[in-house]
Amino acid sequence: MKNVLFAISGPSGVGKGTLVKMLLEGDENLVSSVSCTTRAPRAGEADGKDYFFIDRDTFEKKIAAGGFLEYDEHFGNYYGTPLSFVEEMLAKKSVILEIDVKGAMSAKAKKPDTVTVFIAPPSAEELKKRLRGRQSESEQQISERVARAAYEESFARRYDYTVVNDDLQEAYARLRQIVEAERAKG
Numbered sequence: 001m002k003n004v005l006f007a008i009s010g011p012s013g014v015g016k017g018t019l020v021k022m023l024l025e026g027d028e029n030l031v032s033s034v035s036c037t038t039r040a041p042r043a044g045e046a047d048g049k050d051y052f053f054i055d056r057d058t059f060e061k062k063i064a065a066g067g068f069l070e071y072d073e074h075f076g077n078y079y080g081t082p083l084s085f086v087e088e089m090l091a092k093k094s095v096i097l098e099i100d101v102k103g104a105m106s107a108k109a110k111k112p113d114t115v116t117v118f119i120a121p122p123s124a125e126e127l128k129k130r131l132r133g134r135q136s137e138s139e140q141q142i143s144e145r146v147a148r149a150a151y152e153e154s155f156a157r158r159y160d161y162t163v164v165n166d167d168l169q170e171a172y173a174r175l176r177q178i179v180e181a182e183r184a185k186g
């Protein structure tokens, strides 16, 4: 069995977090990567578990040293996938990066054997319904997220696989099949 790096993307509200959790729970040879960020920890977040919380200077030195598989700036803070950490984990297990479309494409460019998977909603209407159901976003934010989802979906055909999350169990089964098939490749 080969250890594989998976980059999983999908719009906010598509159920990506739930699916990744299901994959990790059922598989002791699969782990999730931990990113570095310069933003402050939120209540309940732990260093080394949710993120590696580092300062800007340390982050920039790490960029200069080529220490990131990919990195980006969101809302004025840096976020990045630490290369050595991913490689150390890959020596033992397969690794999942839960990452946005830009990050996934950068990871694939730097490490071409990365397997990219896009989780798509059955439709824009359904995504809207699910976002409304979470009751955590305003109508304005929902519209922004739906627009952002359309932008992200324009990248879907550049992914190795697309999984439509219509039925959660079916989407999970399809994802598991992808993970097994990729690990079995020589």
Ligand code: 5GP
Pocket: 035, 036, 039, 070, 071, 072, 074, 079, 080, 081, 098, 099, 100, 102, 103
């Ligand atoms: P938050 O601050 O809410 O945890 O994350 C903010 C944004 O940063 C989210 O869109 C999240 O996907 C993105 N992000 C988290 N880790 C990484 C990473 O390692 N690389 C990139 N490019 N984006 C990340």
